[in-house]
Amino acid sequence: MSAYLFNQENEPDESDSITLYDEAGRPLDCYVENSLEKNDVQYLLLTPVDIPVVIIVWDDNEDDDEGVILLDDEEEISRIFADAKAVLAELDLSLKYTAYTLTVSGELPPIEDEDILTLEIEGKDPDGKAQEEExxxxxxxxHEEEQYNIYTPWERVLFLARVASDTEVELVDPDDDDLKSILEELIEELLFEDDD
Known part of the structure; x- marks a missing residue:
């Protein structure tokens, strides 16, 4: 559920935003990047206002990508959150425990090639190749002798939502086969606009 501040009669721009809420009531402020109406349902393509981050640990018993563990357990995130926030504050970044993803506000440090991690992620793209994420x-x-690494995705993080009422939207699963074509259409329109 979320507060819904989007005017359906106008094309979306960066002034159009909504706030998503997860089951715990945590907010995530998002820009409305694009919208599309299908079968009398309004769909929105959203991107977080702040910069999404992930926390990664490595399983010492595995090699390379096999040993990467994306931290998603709420209890463990809560346990290390203060330490993560403190170390990011040293970079003038403010860590926020937002809905669906952790985020930071502030200016990211310059990119160094040795600081880029490329992961193969589950699932395949339409060409049958493994997907990679940088x-x-x-x-x-x-924290307690365990090393944690904080990364930000190289590409924009996108969420697909559907308008549930005049004041609420709900997040939808992008892996839902019935919604994949809608998500692809929204992304194609967004990419086309970026090329203009």
Whole structure:
């Protein structure tokens, strides 16, 4: 559920924004990047206002990508959150425990080639190839002798939502086969606009 501040009669721009809420009531402010109406349902392509980040640990018993563990357990994130926030503050970045993804506000440090991590992620693209995601290392820290690494995705993080009422939207699963064509159409329109 979310507060819905989008005017359907206008084309979306960066002034159009909504706030998504997760089940715990945490907010995530998003820009409306694009919208599309299909079968009398309004769909929105959203991107977070702040910069999404992920926390990664490595399983010492595995090699390369096999050993990468994306931290998504809320209890563990809460346990290390203060340390992560403190180390990011040293980079003038403010860590926020937002809905669906952790985010930071502030200016990212310059990109160094050695700070880029390329991961193969589950699932395949339409050509049958494994998908890759590039992440930029922001910083590392230790908590109880375990090393944690904070990365930000190289590409924009996008969410697909559907308008549920005049005042609410709901996040939809982008892996839903019925919605893949809608997501692809929204992304194609967005990319086309970026090329103009």
């Amino acid at each position: 992440l930029q290392l922001l910083t590392s820290f230790y």
